[in-house]
Amino acid sequence: MAKQYWLMKSEPDAFGIDDLQRVKREPWTGVRNFQARNFMRDGMKVGDDVLFYHSNATPPGVAGLARIVTAGVVDETQFDPNSQYYDPKAKRAAPTWICVEVEFVKKFTQVLSLDELRADPRLEDILVTKRGSRLSVQPVSAPHYKVIVELAAASRATPPTPAKKAKR
DNA sequence: GCCAACGTTGGC
DNA sequence: GCCAACGTTGGC
Numbered sequence: 001m002a003k004q005y006w007l008m009k010s011e012p013d014a015f016g017i018d019d020l021q022r023v024k025r026e027p028w029t030g031v032r033n034f035q036a037r038n039f040m041r042d043g044m045k046v047g048d049d050v051l052f053y054h055s056n057a058t059p060p061g062v063a064g065l066a067r068i069v070t071a072g073v074v075d076e077t078q079f080d081p082n083s084q085y086y087d088p089k090a091k092r093a094a095p096t097w098i099c100v101e102v103e104f105v106k107k108f109t110q111v112l113s114l115d116e117l118r119a120d121p122r123l124e125d126i127l128v129t130k131r132g133s134r135l136s137v138q139p140v141s142a143p144h145y146k147v148i149v150e151l152a153a154a155s156r157a158t159p160p161t162p163a164k165k166a167k168r
Numbered sequence: 169g170c171c172a173a174c175g176t177t178g179g180c
Numbered sequence: 181g182c183c184a185a186c187g188t189t190g191g192c
Contacts, residue, residue: 009190033175033189056190114191132173134189 005145006044007051007128008066008102009136017052017063017107025103028137029075030085032097036137041098043139044068050102051140051148053128054111061113062148070101108152116155122147 008028010016020026031037050066057063075097077085090096118129127138140148 011190035175060191131191132189134174136189 001045004043004045004048005051005140005142006039006048006068007053007062007138007140009053009055009128011056012054012063013056016054016057017104020052020064020066020102020104021107023104025069025101027070027073027075027101028099029077029097031075031099031136032085032087033136036135037097037099039137039139040100041072044071044100046071049105049145051145052102055136057111059111059113059115061111061115061117062108062152063111064107065105065149066102067105068100069103073099073101075099108155110152110155112148112152112155116151117148120147120151 012018015026028040031040046068048068050068051062052064052066054060054063074095075085077083078087078090078095078097079092080086085097087096114129117123117126123129123144126140126144127133127135
């Protein structure tokens with residue numbers, strides 16, 4: 001199947017694009033919504049591209065890009081009684097929660113805000129801009145993905161606001 | 169902190 | 181299987 005595109009939400013206070021850049025790759029644990037799980041378990045393939053979205057942030061928006069590096073990863077937090085994501089009903093033999101591992105691709109110089117996404121008529125239909133869209137893992141069409149990457153590149157060119165220099 | 173949206177749970 | 185209560189998400 002052709003490469004697919006996704007949007008994955010994370011709260012930067014918990015795990016943001018900077019964290020992904022630091023650790024390079026990370027299993028996307030803690031999702032406890034069946035629809036979101038199904039996208040990860042059944043839809044995501046190695047090599048698929050991901051928009052890394054900051055939720056509960058100022059501003060909320062797409063903070064960078066990631067890529068699926070491992071599919072069908074068992075979310076270990078479901079078996080960990082000390083985890084906030086512990087699921088007492090989960091069975092080793094048939095784990096309930098399957099996720100993916102994502103790797104860092106790039107951090108946008110500036111978060112492409114939800115406002116900016118909404119302002120572009122080409123993104124009218126994208127799920128994340130819809131009111132009450134709480135799904136933390138959602139599919140993105142190839143054209144929408146392309147528009148978002150373009151917008152991010154454009155917004156990078158305009159404002160000279162280097163918040164932080166990348167460490168080398 | 170508020171609250172709308174919406175998924176999940178549990179009584180029936 | 182319905183649906184009210186409840187909990188969570190996430191923008192504002």
